[in-house]
Amino acid sequence: MSINVRDQFGKQLAKLAKEDSRVLALDGDLGNSTRLDSIEKETVDSFLQMGIAEQNMVGVAAGLASVGFQPWVCSFATFLTKRALDQIVVSVAQTNFDVKLVGSYSGLLTSNTGKTHHSLDDIAIMTTIPNMTVIAPSDPSETVSAMKAMHKTAGPMYLRLTRDETIPSFLPNSDFEIGKGKTLAEGTDILLVTTGSTTFRVNEVIKQMEGVSIAHLHFPTLKPFDKELLIDAARKVPLVVTVEEHYIRGGLGSIVSEILSEELPKKVVRIGVPDRFLGCGTDEELLESNGLSVYEIRKSLTALCSKQF
Amino acid sequence: MISIEQLKLTATVLRKRILSTAYYKKQGHVGGSLSCADILVSLFFHQLSIDPSCPKWEDRDRFVLSKGHTALGLYATLALRGYISEEELKTFDQYESRLQAHPDMTKLDALDMSTGSLGQGLSAAVGMAIGAKRLKKDFRVYCLIGDGESQEGQIWEAANIAEKYKLDNLIVIMDQNGLQQYGWKNGKERMDPERYGKRKFDSFGFETWEVDGHSMEDLIAVLTEVKGSVNGLPKAIIANTTKGKGVRFMENNYVWHSKAPNDEEYQMALTELEGED
Structure with missing residues (x-):
């Protein structure tokens, strides 16, 4: 390990x-x-x-x-x-x-x-x-x-930082520049936008998805935010989906929605924790019940894709 | 070395500057600025190792005004000490002025810390004192806190750490003026915000002194004694003061916590202070 x-x-x-x-x-x-x-x-x-x-x-x-x-x-x-x-x-x-x-x-x-x-x-x-x-x-x-x-x-x-102990060094490029996002995959059907630990799980999801052209951006800096990277990638797709281990209000989904609503109005679907307090649970239980496990994210994306295309 | 008499005269001039600045701007925390006026003079004109021509001199003693709402008193002191011009005092509390209502170190390089949210300055002072020890520097860190401010739990979090790190280069001065903005009433009287400052600092492991915060002789004597005490214990001086000190109708009246004098009040106050010149 x-x-x-x-x-x-x-x-x-x-x-x-x-x-x-x-x-x-x-x-x-x-x-x-x-x-x-x-x-x-x-x-x-x-x-x-x-x-x-x-x-x-x-x-x-x-x-x-x-x-x-x-x-x-x-x-x-x-x-x-x-x-x-x-x-x-x-x-x-x-x-x-x-x-x-x-x-x-x-x-x-x-x-x-x-x-x-x-x-x-x-x-x-x-x-x-x-x-x-x-x-x-x-x-x-x-x-x-x-x-x-x-x-x-x-x-x-x-x-x-995350306490998640299951995330290995998986990024193809570990370079880091403050304020810069990274393109992990290019695609034309759907743009997935992630940060932190969620990037790993979404990367796993993409490996399992077939028949859909998925772009994936990872933003290791949330402020200042790499607007240009987001806008350029969003231009090529009809749907943007953000996924984050954070409330869907005020986090990555909000940042992306704010930028796109001003610069490039587009449908944005935010996947994250809803407006509620949570109980204790194992990592798996918490990710699963909040739609953030690999399985649940894939399920949500599949549903979105079938609606969209 | 400046004499006690000169220090007393300087404190009277300082009180006039505090009042004229508040009168000009029609705003300012007058009561608490007047209560700490003698303390500020004893520090800036006698005790602190500082150089107004080089405010960022790295070996200078640090001063943190944790009770940041009395910035008015500090700015007037800095003007008298030559850090800023007397003219600049007129910009106090104005948009984009270097003399913000609460101290902003990013605007005025004579300030060692931004404060204004009570309880925070002492923690920063503790950090500076730990830093001085690590750097093996001899400068001391002086931090002026309020008695009302000491209701903030952070003051005691900071005190706890000051003892653990044996910060005998940290000198806390409590301006114990017995009033706060509104506070508790006890019948018709108002109760002291912090009645046991000395006992509390004692129990937090500080070496403590209690002093008449308006006696220049006593302030200088205690501050000088404190400097000589290198024993691993952080220092606290509880200075008993009168809010609004120097102007009888302002003294011990909580209303003057944050209030500027009108024309008539200003003239009355000046006449009273002129008598002390």
Whole structure:
């Protein structure tokens, strides 16, 4: 089994911290879940335990950045983006500090922990904040490239990571440039638009679909968004479908709808989590019941195609 | 070195600038700016190692106004200290001014932090103090908080971490003026927002002092003593102050939390302060 996203994240951050003493890891007492503990194991001096106090952790990161450090603040996505939202806005984004915010355990797959731990609105929240860059890589290799780019580029950024342990490095090209999307498949019947972990599952779906010409775009950066890539691909198809492990409101589907409604009005179908709170469940149960498993996505696409063509 | 008498005179001038700026703009948090005026003068004219000609000097002491709504007092101090012109004070609180209603470090390089949402400045100050230790720099980090502000849980999250990281280079000053914007009423009286500032900072592992926040002699004595205490303990000075200090009709009246004087009030206030010159 190849390395998964969160293990790769810990490993890469430890590498960055070893190479650059400005890089610090700030933990909200979840290091053994998020894999921030890799930094503590490999370069203990770069690891700062901030305890279970997200608001202060984000503020401390701002202060560290003001004296020249590059803090990487890591917690579960839902706690980081909601408990410390005002701190992110006022102390990190408005000041434009070089603080990297890492939301681990994003989406549904939070190890059976349920409603309090799901993070289904973090894209909506973080893409609304001025100065904030929002990045959601799909596989372990792309996570490494994204982190390298984040390290090199000053400014507040949010890295949305999945706990999904089933995603190998599958992308044909792990290059990463902030603000650029990737074309994974070209086609003329339907355009599938994805980000983060969902890109892997949709890639699996496409392999199983026959008799339909599918284009597939992956957007590892959600803000700034690669509008041109989207518009060019959308021009060639009658139907655009977004798939995301996030509420269908405010996430990738909303971004795509906003752009196309202004630039190239076109039918957009959004697949994602509906407007409701969810219970706990296994990864498979949660993906299945929210229409986001490979099987369910294929079923939805097949139905859409039969209606469309 | 500037004398205590000169510092006291400077504080009176500062109070006049606070009032003239609020009068000119017809807006501003006057009460809390007046309560911390002596503290600001003791810091900016005596204690802080700073250079107005080089505001981003990297070894300077840092100052974070966590009670960001009293930016008015800070700007007037920066004008007197030579960071900005007296003329610029007239732009206070205007669209696109460098002197935003709440401090904006992206607009004015004399500011070490953007604040205005209460409770956040102290965490940033803690980060700066941790950073100074890691960089093996000698600068200190001063953070001015309010007693009302200390109702925010983040203040105590930050205090908790300051102790853990042994930040004896962090000096928190609480402007304990006993009033907040609206607060609790106790019959006809208004209750103090934070009555046990010293006890709380004591229990969070700080080395603490309580001082008359309007006695320049006491402020200078305590701030000087604090500098000499290198023992791994973060510092907190609880400064007992009077909201609206220096203008009798404003003193201890919560209404002056955020209110500008009209013509008559301004003249009355100036006459009273002129008497102190």
